[in-house]
Amino acid sequence: MSIGLPQRETNPELPSRVTIYEVGPRDGLQNEKAVVPAAVKAEFIRRLAAAGLETIETTSFVPPAWVPQLADAREVLADLGDLGRGPRRPVLVPNERGLDDALEAGVGAVAIFGSATETFARKNLNRTVAESLDMFAPVVARAKDAGLWVxxxxxxxxxxxxxxxxxxGQVADVAQRLMDLGADQLSLGDTIGTGTTGHVSRLLDALDARGIGTDQIGVHFHDTYGQALANTMTALRHGVTVVDSSTGGLGGCPYAKSATGNLATEDLVWALDGAGVQTGVDLAALVETSVWMAGHLGRPSPSGVVRALAGG
Structure with a gap:
C-alpha cells in the first residue's frame, strides 16, 4: 500500500520520542459484539508487532462471564509463543486468580484496573474503591515478587x-494509593471521553504534587467527544511519553455504555510523525492491519487516518 505522509514540522514543545501502548487486542476487542477467533487475535498481534508497536496489551484473564470476547486468553497466548511473553506484552488481571492464570501462561507483565469512582468500582469489580485496592494489593505484591512489570x-x-x-483530588487519592502498592506505571483513563485540555493539565499537576511524575504516567483517552488527540498532545507537552491507543480506533467499555472507541493509533502516529516525534511505527503497515481487521469485524475502521489513506 502506497500512502502519503504528513509534512514534518518539528514541535519543540513535544518529547522527541513517544512510546505507544497498544490496547487494540484487549481493550479494543473486548467490546465487540462478535467474538473474534483466537487465531485471528494472535495474527492481529503479530501484525501489530511487525508494524513496529513494541508494547501491546494482548488479552485479559477475567472470568468469561464478564468479558466473553476474551475467554480465549490461554489459546491466544499459546498461539503467540514467545511473542506473547515479556515485559512488553502485558495482560489484564482483575484479581489473584487472574494472576495465577497469567503466571501459568508465562507472561512478563500484568495490568490491574481500578476506578476513581465508587459507582464504577461496584459495576466493574463489584467492590468499593477501598475493597478493590485491598484486592489489588496481593496481586501487585505477588507479581513483583515474580519479576513482572505492573x-x-x-x-x-x-x-x-x-x-x-x-x-x-479524588482521582489523585486513588492514583497515589495504587502507586503505593508498587505499580511501575499509572494509566489515566478518560473512560467516557469527557476530558478537556485544561482538565488534563490540572490533573497532571495534581499528580506531580503527590510525587507521581510524568515519567510514571501513561494517558488513555477515548474519543467520544472528539477530544482524545487534543488531550493527548496536552499531556505530551506536560512531559508524558506513554500514550495508550487502539489500532483502528477499536474499543470502548462494556460497563460504561457511553464510552466509545479509543484514540486510534493511526491518528496518533500521523500527528506525532508530523510533529517530528519518533514512535518506531510503520504507518503503512498499521493501516493495512486496520483494514485487515475491519474485514474480520465486518465494518470499516472509525479512524480518520485509515479512512483517508485506505480510501474507505
Whole structure:
C-alpha cells in the first residue's frame, strides 16, 4: 500500500520520542459484539508487532462471564509463543486468580484496573474503591515478587456517567494509593471521553504534587467527544511519553455504555510523525492491519487516518 505522509514540522514543545501502548487486542476487542477467533487475535498481534508497536496489551484473564470476547486468553497466548511473553506484552488481571492464570501462561507483565469512582468500582469489580485496592494489593505484591512489570489503570479520571464530574483530588487519592502498592506505571483513563485540555493539565499537576511524575504516567483517552488527540498532545507537552491507543480506533467499555472507541493509533502516529516525534511505527503497515481487521469485524475502521489513506 502506497500512502502519503504528513509534512514534518518539528514541535519543540513535544518529547522527541513517544512510546505507544497498544490496547487494540484487549481493550479494543473486548467490546465487540462478535467474538473474534483466537487465531485471528494472535495474527492481529503479530501484525501489530511487525508494524513496529513494541508494547501491546494482548488479552485479559477475567472470568468469561464478564468479558466473553476474551475467554480465549490461554489459546491466544499459546498461539503467540514467545511473542506473547515479556515485559512488553502485558495482560489484564482483575484479581489473584487472574494472576495465577497469567503466571501459568508465562507472561512478563500484568495490568490491574481500578476506578476513581465508587459507582464504577461496584459495576466493574463489584467492590468499593477501598475493597478493590485491598484486592489489588496481593496481586501487585505477588507479581513483583515474580519479576513482572505492573501497570495500574485508573478509570473515570475525567468524568463518570453515573456520578458526573470527578474531583481532581479524588482521582489523585486513588492514583497515589495504587502507586503505593508498587505499580511501575499509572494509566489515566478518560473512560467516557469527557476530558478537556485544561482538565488534563490540572490533573497532571495534581499528580506531580503527590510525587507521581510524568515519567510514571501513561494517558488513555477515548474519543467520544472528539477530544482524545487534543488531550493527548496536552499531556505530551506536560512531559508524558506513554500514550495508550487502539489500532483502528477499536474499543470502548462494556460497563460504561457511553464510552466509545479509543484514540486510534493511526491518528496518533500521523500527528506525532508530523510533529517530528519518533514512535518506531510503520504507518503503512498499521493501516493495512486496520483494514485487515475491519474485514474480520465486518465494518470499516472509525479512524480518520485509515479512512483517508485506505480510501474507505
Amino acid at each position: 501497570r495500574a489503570y485508573v478509570s473515570m479520571c475525567f468524568g463518570d456517567p453515573w456520578e458526573g464530574p470527578v474531583p481532581i
